[in-house]
Amino acid sequence: MNKENTAIVTSADKIPRKSVQAGSGTSMQILIGSDIAPNFAMRRFIMEPGGGMPNHTNSVEHEQFILRGRARVGIGKDIYEVKSGDVVFIPRGIPHWYKAEGNEPFEFICVVPNEPDHIEVIDKTSS
């Protein structure tokens, strides 16, 4: 069967984590990758308390669902307090950053289109 016909059912906890070099205390799992899915990829990010990502832009949009924990998230000129059960849409090209808060990991689903993602860090000190 080619990739268009292959179903997947698995536990996210079985999928390897990769450290996200641009962040601190941040790892990422590719839950459903562009090798399988024709249009977009589903990832899970895990940020340890105090960890996060500096202010940066992506050339692709983000559709996110917060699974666990809480964080401050900067998007453009606004800062939000987000928590489990929140939904976040970050348009392509808009600067954004994350800072995990509280005592448990901050975890979220992040879906991106299968397009090249050019990432540009704007300010390493802003998270």
Add this chain to the structure above:
Amino acid sequence: MNKENTAIVTSADKIPRKSVQAGSGTSMQILIGSDIAPNFAMRRFIMEPGGGMPNHTNSVEHEQFILRGRARVGIGKDIYEVKSGDVVFIPRGIPHWYKAEGNEPFEFICVVPNEPDHIEVIDKTSS
């Protein structure tokens, strides 16, 4: 600002639920819709215990993350027991059904491309 530049941060619990007519005890929320997002839409499905969806096909693929509860899910000729934290990819055109089990609602994220979705119910008795 046009839709390409509008960030969204909200609680999923504030978004209206719509009953899914083809299912039983099943409702759906559009968390990030095609009116906002350029490439794909994020929805949350909620199935009450004993509820579900009959065997059907969609003309679009599904990328899913199970948020809560458990269910039996049929995909093609296979039946899976899925639970919170599981990841499911259902290719376009593959018959599938859901039956929520246990004592709490079965809830999952389901991401689909911004394409017309032709839904065909195959067997109303199979879930």
